[in-house]
Amino acid sequence: MGGGGWVRHPAGAVNELDRKRDRAPVPAAWDYAPAPEARDLVELRERYGLFVGGNWLEPSETYTTIDPSSEEPLAEVGQATAEEVDNAVGAARAAFDDGWSSISPSERAKYLFRIARILQERSREFAVLESINGGKPIRESRDVDLPLSAAHFFYYAGWADKLEYAFPNRKPKPIGVAGQIVPWNFPLLMLSWKIAPALAAGNTVVLKPAETTPLSALLFADVLRQAELPPGVVNIVTGDGSTGAALVKHEDVDKIAFTGSTEVGKSIQRELAGTGKRLTLELGGKAANIIFDDAALDQAVEGIINGIYFNQGHVCCAGSRLLVQESIYEPLIGKLKRRLQTLRVGDPLDKNTDVGAINSRQQLDKIKELVAAGEEEGAEIYQPPCRLPEKGYWFAPTVFTDVAQSYRIAQEEIFGPVLSVLTFRTPDEAVEKANNTPYGLSAGVWTEKGSRILAMAQKLRAGVIWANTYNRFDPASPFGGYKESGFGREGGRHGLEPYLEFE
Numbered sequence: 419m420g421g422g423g424w425v426r427h428p429a430g431a432v433n434e435l436d437r438k439r440d441r442a443p444v445p446a447a448w449d450y451a452p453a454p455e456a457r458d459l460v461e462l463r464e465r466y467g468l469f470v471g472g473n474w475l476e477p478s479e480t481y482t483t484i485d486p487s488s489e490e491p492l493a494e495v496g497q498a499t500a501e502e503v504d505n506a507v508g509a510a511r512a513a514f515d516d517g518w519s520s521i522s523p524s525e526r527a528k529y530l531f532r533i534a535r536i537l538q539e540r541s542r543e544f545a546v547l548e549s550i551n552g553g554k555p556i557r558e559s560r561d562v563d564l565p566l567s568a569a570h571f572f573y574y575a576g577w578a579d580k581l582e583y584a585f586p587n588r589k590p591k592p593i594g595v596a597g598q599i600v601p602w603n604f605p606l607l608m609l610s611w612k613i614a615p616a617l618a619a620g621n622t623v624v625l626k627p628a629e630t631t632p633l634s635a636l637l638f639a640d641v642l643r644q645a646e647l648p649p650g651v652v653n654i655v656t657g658d659g660s661t662g663a664a665l666v667k668h669e670d671v672d673k674i675a676f677t678g679s680t681e682v683g684k685s686i687q688r689e690l691a692g693t694g695k696r697l698t699l700e701l702g703g704k705a706a707n708i709i710f711d712d713a714a715l716d717q718a719v720e721g722i723i724n725g726i727y728f729n730q731g732h733v734c735c736a737g738s739r740l741l742v743q744e745s746i747y748e749p750l751i752g753k754l755k756r757r758l759q760t761l762r763v764g765d766p767l768d769k770n771t772d773v774g775a776i777n778s779r780q781q782l783d784k785i786k787e788l789v790a791a792g793e794e795e796g797a798e799i800y801q802p803p804c805r806l807p808e809k810g811y812w813f814a815p816t817v818f819t820d821v822a823q824s825y826r827i828a829q830e831e832i833f834g835p836v837l838s839v840l841t842f843r844t845p846d847e848a849v850e851k852a853n854n855t856p857y858g859l860s861a862g863v864w865t866e867k868g869s870r871i872l873a874m875a876q877k878l879r880a881g882v883i884w885a886n887t888y889n890r891f892d893p894a895s896p897f898g899g900y901k902e903s904g905f906g907r908e909g910g911r912h913g914l915e916p917y918l919e920f921e
């Protein structure tokens with residue numbers, strides 16, 4: 419017996435145990451009793467208007483938003499036209515001029531604290547809605563999206579009356595009206611990343627949620643009502659890309675904050691060139707998750723799984739390229755495949771679910787196209803046996819081995835539960851391969867050597883680098899990219915700067 423009650427084995431015996439564990443049979447499907455979260459925590463309206471100036475305006479056109487796990491319609495939602503966007507911008511301008519920009523900063527903080535607390539109080543309701551409309555597992559919306567959304571409002575509430583301290587000798591003041599366009603992968607969290615710093619800095623907002631996931635933003639309007647936020651400080655216009663484009667073009671918008679695809683980000687940058695409007699872009703990624711031979715392998719496997727299958731891989735900073743040191747390739751891939759067999763794919767509202775539904779048919783088609791390209795180009799595909807539901811949009815967790823750097827699956831953002839595995843021999847080769855991408859949003863490094871982590875972090879061209887973990891977020895920590903992953907930072911003190919002017 420060793421200290422603390424642990425049984426000590428001779429080193430050889432431990433290796434033997436390890437070897438056996440890898441060969442032990444894994445059930446093809448784990449049997450879990452269903453554990454569904456209550457869907458009736460959310461009361462959906464049949465039809466939603468546009469939230470402008472504190473009122474619900476009847477939209478001139480509507481579309482139907484659906485549940486991607488069943489393809490069932492959920493509600494009719496406004497498709498805002500350029501004229502309706504103009505109304506929303508007008509309401510935001512009036513609110514900015516009528517007092518929001520000049521009320522005391524501690525008063526602004528009060529509203530942000532209220533919003534944070536109400537989000538906490540209503541977190542189960544929001545989590546269910548986020549899962550119904552977006553397809554993500556309730557475990558994630560409950561344990562990640564909602565706590566982080568509230569945390570962002572708490573965090574920026576704390577900065578609202580400390581701007582002079584955050585930027586000493588620079589006399590910060592708000593910019594004016596911020597147009598904010600968010601994607602469908604983290605609808606409420608991206609809304610929080612954008613609205614919280616904008617309001618803390620004294621700006622007003624027109625927010626456009628993604629076409630496929632408008633409902634949590636519309637429920638958020640009710641949080642604003644509860645918090646008694648003055649009308650027009652936050653306006654929400656739903657619709658497709660044309661609504662976003664109208665917001666970008668609007669002359670009276672002072673700043674655009676966009677999260678989404680690199681393609682649309684580039685078109686926005688072109689549109690705004692020479693206008694003097696401020697812009698921040700948080701775009702795509704093709705992150706390398708790098709595993710050295712001295713890493714704790716089981717821990718690394720959890721990090722790989724979390725890196726790519728979290729939120730069905732609909733994550734801009736997903737660890738979609740796995741770089742494995744050659745000497746541990748076989749044991750690591752063996753462990754990874756075994757772990758993959760235990761992932762439960764299915765009903766997003768079931769608390770046992772690990773991988774939910776793909777957000778839309780369009781995204782499913784894109785994933786299928788890239789996976790077919792990977793097979794054609796010669797990579798070897800592995801998918802664990804799993805039963806996918808018949809209705810809705812689903813894709814099994816997938817690993818590609820034998821991937822060359824030139825393959826599309828190693829170059830393009832798939833934005834789905836698909837991992838491409840490459841190998842390396844030396845740290846320099848790992849850096850070279852990791853940086854061989856037009857993107858530069860994030861990376862992961864797994865090693866027990868602190869010095870190696872620091873050396874790699876110096877050389878990797880990525881805005882966020884995780885060491886011995888992956889996909890960890892904190893409102894105090896700035897997030898953003900290099901190269902085609904965009905520019906500007908969200909989170910932390912850095913996240914305030916794009917919403918401020920300095921005298």
Ligand code: NDP
Binds near residue numbers: 601628659663781
């Ligand atoms: P988009 O970039 O089209 O969507 C992001 C947001 O921008 C949505 O609100 C969208 O509205 C809006 N939008 C679309 N066109 C315009 C425009 N011309 N001007 C202003 N706003 C616009 O992403 P998709 O949803 O089309 O996804 C395509 C790919 O982009 C994915 O497969 C993925 O690779 C990548 N992506 C990356 C994200 C990231 O966080 N880095 C997030 C989402 C997607 P609408 O929803 O109505 O189209």
